[in-house]
Amino acid sequence: MTLYYTLVFALLVTEMIIFALLIIPLPYTMKRKLFAFISESPIIAKLQYGLKITFIFILILFIDSVNRVYSVQVELAKTKSSQNSAMLEGSGRMEVQARKFYSQRNMYLCGFTLFLSLILNRTYVMILDTLRLEEKVKRYEGDPKASGKDSDRLAQAGGAGEIGKLKNQLAQKDRDIETLKKQSEGLSREYNNLGDQMNPKDSTPKKDR
Template identity: 35%
Template sequence: MSLYYSLVFGVLVFEVVIFSILALPIPTRLRKPLTLVLLRPFQNDIIQITIKCVLGFILLLFLDTINKVYNIDRELQAASSANTKGGGVYSQDRIEVLSRKFFAQRNMYLTGMTLFLTFTVARTFGLVQELLQLKDKYRKESPKFDTKQDEAVNAKRKDELEQEIKEKDLEIARLKEKAEALQKEM
């Protein structure tokens, strides 16, 4: 693998690591600082320009590999049509062409997945930021009780429930007496 495809592979591995970190179900108190640490380097203008240039070069490599795969396919079709017309194509030549096709396809998938994962990581990062903002907004708007207020509310609710239980017990006793009286009448 040439140097630039090795660098593309390094970018792909970096994106996989970043995506894995963003996709893990981490508690909010850990996710927020982690997201801010991951975001900090990408807020620099120089780094943003560098990333855009690298992605532009990866896009050019992707288009080049698509062109190479297309040309190799045409070469294979030409060779197979010449073989059927009586011309001979040595098996060694066919193996060499298939080998080039394999490497061109590998490079096409490598660059294509790198570009795809770039957009996926960017979108996932945006979703995580939106989620954190919504959680902060929800926490600010949700009512919070003092522990003393909670205890008072809980004690009041407990008294209400105990009163309801006593009323239901009295009703059950009354219905049992009524059922016994009806049973004696029969």
């Protein structure tokens, strides 16, 4: 197995582990804190962006493996239909069968990796929706634990890292507002100083000629 297909296999195993962790029954409080952390973590957001690029390359490998499987099938069909069946005997047959096996293996590996990534994304969204509904039910029932900080973070979560991005944008806008306030105060002081300097000149009585 080549290096990039080994990396694809490692990613597939990682996805299987993450999927198993998602479906493990956890206490409600622990699950709420975990998903609130995932939803607002900027590290998770960067990792998710990198995985999107990785899955694009895996899709290219999947298309290439499908093409190789088709080519081997066409070659086998031509060889069987030809009158010279000696190519199907011995090492020639083993070589074609090996190529067919490797191309099919690569196709299944990339295909299952892509398919499991879609399942993980959908499972994550469904768990978030379930937690939000549970929060609403607990609030309607008057549960005081349903109005905590984690509940607010979870209710606003729209995707991994989105809350972190919004907080950074809000902090940047607050800094811009503070800078504008300081500039406005400086301009106001300058305007008042100029007014104080101009008023004595205008208020001096004119001499009679």
